[in-house]
Amino acid sequence: MQIPDDARFGAYTLPYGVFSTGGEDPRVGVAVGDHIIDIAPLAAAESLEGGHVFNQPSLNPFMALGRPAWDAVRAWLRELVTSEAHRPLVETHLVPAGAATLHMPFEVADYVDFYSSQAHAENVGRIFRPEAPSLPAAWRHLPIGYHGRSATVVPSGTEIVRPSGLRRVGDAVAHGPSLRLDIEAEVGFVVGTPSEFGRPVNVSDFAEHVFGLVLVNDWSARDIQAFEYVPLGPFLGKSFATSVSPWVVPLAAVEAARVRPPARDPEPAPHLADADDWALDLWLEVEWNGTVVARPPFRYMYWTPAQQLAHLTANGAHVRTGDLYASGTVSGPGKDQRGSFLELSWNGTEPVTLGDGSVRSFLEDGDTVVIRASAPGPDGGVVGLGAVSGTITGAVTGTATV
Template sequence: MTTSWLDLPADHPFGLATLPYGVFSTAADPRRRVGVRVGDHVLDAAAAAEQAGMESGVCWDRPSLNDFLSRGHHAWAAARAWLVEVLSDPMYRDAVEPHLLPVADVTMHLPFEVADYVDFYASEHHASNVGRIFRPDSEPLTPNWKHLPIGYHGRAGTVVVSGTDIVRPCGQRKAPSDPAPTFGPSRRLDIETELGFVVGGATPLGQPVPIDEAVEHLFGVVLLNDWSARDIQAWEYVPLGPFLGKSFGTSISAWVVPMAALEAAHVPLPGQDPQPLDYLRGDEGSVFGLDIHCEVRVNGTAVSRPEYADMYWSPTQMLAHLSVNGASLRDGDLFGSGTISGADRQTRGCLLELTWSGQEPVTLEDGTTRAFLEDGDTVTITGWAPGPDGARIGLGEVTGTIRPAFE
């Protein structure tokens, strides 16, 4: 394992095996620019590159990662190799160390400008549970579910960085026993524990991305909370799917972990039957799952520990399907995996499943119970993955607090 002159602990989640990217500012310098997390510090990437003689580092002197995303996978690989070199070779210490800032002294911002946002539905366990809850008299999975990665287009403008408060949404609600719909704040506000995939390397309109090339457009991952108003969603989603029940807010972690940091976390998919169509199959290595472990806390109480390895569809399959009709990719596209859920109750990634639509509330450490979120509740999702040579890859956290509806 490569070691750093920073003398980082071997098990630090933000060691040289991780090196995630984000956008930060400081009180002394309010300019937003790209930083790299290393240990308990943030490297001012552009300033360090200039000092160390790396001319292409100018793409980091930007208020978002989008310029860097546009450079493509070869540039991403070269930048990562350079970062490992300057953080491990003592020869660069004098040039780099002055640009390391304590993480406690920086303010983190949305790491990239979200071009488009798509949310998938890639967990068989989650889709089956939701089907049983929403359609108890029908088959839990729709006939198309195992043939294609189902998704919907969300609202890019309401993607926010971790730590941003979420205002309880208002909309139409109609319980099955209600004679007519009513309007007001959501009474069944929920979370969805997801992984978000950040896309770079724009493509022309009309040109699909083959599955064997899809990984070249996957820059990295964020933790993602797809906040969901279940009562609004249940009334509106037939026949066209989620709309206002989802579009009021989506939170992502401040750090984008490169896909290169997750190579040791690749695992086989649980198994796909029937076999997908050719455009979703790919060569060996181009279709994979990820051994990522998540934890969900509500007001400090751990309520769920979802496992991403349980997901049915690969991120490369989702990207290939997203573009197979000729839809173009844009630098800064974001797509969510859909709720990460497993076969056991403690691995269900949303309150709808955990409480079985409110029938089995969870108990928090303060003795209170929750069927769905209350005003003032804070939800925090964390994650990690195994790295090379026993390293631990940290995914940071995504957190948000519910504020009362704006009425």
């Protein structure tokens, strides 16, 4: 099949999602070029064993099949889209991307968010605790995280209602819409193969359990978060919405992006010792109302996704098909590499001027944020990782819109 040179997804990426057309039931598709491969009827035409899992409104049944099935289907798809001999068959099962409606690609079982960018953690520490050490005492010893709310993980394009909550106003405490609504540019990892209850997942088994990755915007109400988070951490300031990209990029598609992790001091505990190079050289881009304001580099993340999974299960907690865990805000050492507006505006003291001349510190109603990413591909190419977007709407109090 013909794939435009500037296509967001080429013949190597082949991400999975869920789509529908013309009122039909949602089903699994694979994005390539300007089209979506309607994989269920294609699998039926090819008598692909287990192909019925693609005629489902979620990737979970396919992801539950495990690594051998993922690899076999990817090899089959790669052969179909790169061989001229298969072109007539493939083209009969193509749907124009513009004619499709995209849905949540998988059912989220559990959601965990980490805090693994050293630059981000140090920036936040300097902003909120200028007289104290910028990193929490445990930060260099383990991947710090919190358990989020899976029910409010939403697909890209979902409007984000400004949350209301308790926040400090001078010396008083008031309830009202968040005035410091923020983003966090992150990368999420989607579990396919579950683990056994009571048995930790080894760092070396990461690729046996994780199906692929998505882009994540962990929307954050900083004023609500600042008032509530001591002593138990994030709650209502985070749980109102987390957006994910509609296409899940297979882990195999970012093999060329693997790099050595950064040096750690002290050496990680035995259960976090690096067995493989699963730091990833991903390039993120944050766009605010059409203006690119930051380009956070993922390769500087202190803890890798393999270590995050190992630590998540280190106490015997198990993971299930559809579990999502996110990297935490991705920030680099440069000002233009900061993955949150809290950092970018330095808590409002250094406002950002957008391309239309407007000035922002935090999100205003009507603002749209798009996070994109790409990665090195084979033979010097580039692998597109898609995008996640969201637009802010007014807060709702009871039945009245503020």
